[in-house]
Amino acid sequence: MDFSTLFVGALVVMAFILLFSVVKIVPQGREMTVERFGKYTRTLSPGISLLTPFVERIGRRMNMMEQVLDVPQQEVITKDNAMVKVDAIVFIQVMDAARAAYRVENLPYAITQLCSTNLRTVVGSMDLDEVLFQRDNINSRLLTVIDAATEPWGVKVNRIEIKDLSPPADITNAMARQMKAERERRAVITEAEGEKQAAIARAEGAKQSAILQAEGRKEAAFRDAEAREREAQAEAKATSMVSEAIARGDVNAINYFVAQKYVEAFAELARNPTQKTVIVPAEMSGLVGTIAGLGELVGLAKEQQQGRTDVRAAAPPRATPPAPPRPRGGSVPRS
Known part of the structure; x- marks a missing residue:
């Protein structure tokens, strides 16, 4: 090469x-x-x-995408001197790369420390009950403070969420007992309300029953009065008819009327609860004789009303029906 x-x-x-x-x-x-x-x-x-x-x-x-940072757990003293353990998560997004790169060193660490300090501040200014039941308020306050603090860094804080709140064990036990007592109180109140509603329903039922019974008694009394009125009208009509029959000289009407009254009187005597025995009259034929005599008187009155001037001297007297044999009087024991 x-x-x-x-x-x-x-x-x-x-x-x-x-x-x-x-x-x-x-x-x-x-x-x-x-x-x-x-x-x-x-x-x-x-x-x-x-x-x-x-x-x-x-x-x-x-990295311009939304990122999630974990805020480590820390112990915070609340306003009423209760120790709680709190941790959170924060969602951030870099909006300006130049400011995020050159205005702060180690951006995730800086934001994490900023969240930790503000978390202690916010939670420390609240009572334990507020911390436990107002997480949304804590989240919104943290979001406002941290977003304003990170704006010069070119970072937008989208959300902050409290992940866990751990009160001490003794406070947890006290809260459990309080919750149990509250549940029992609600159960007693609910049971009392149920008994109250049941008593009201029973009272309403008794009221409606009494009203219906009174209406029934009223209707029954009205019906009884109407029945007595009709009975009296029928009795008056019957008496009027008998009186007219007597005026006309009808012996049978007189016999019927007298016999009916006699039987009713004898029946009342027999129904008397104080009587142990019933006395039967010995002269049973007296009733028939009385009826015959009344018939004669009616006949004479009729002749006088017609104005007959002639006297029946030769008229034979009316034969009186033979009287039945007289039963021997005695006492008949009631059954």
């Missing part, structure tokens, strides 16, 4: 080195800063770019 071949080979190698140092390909989601003699001049966007050989070089390669 002679000198000319070595020289050509060296030229080829230098050409490739020069080519790779001049032509730069920037991938998507990345940006590169260009320095001329150590001074920042421009920023290369994604794509292919050419540099001035031996004059310009690549300074910093910046």
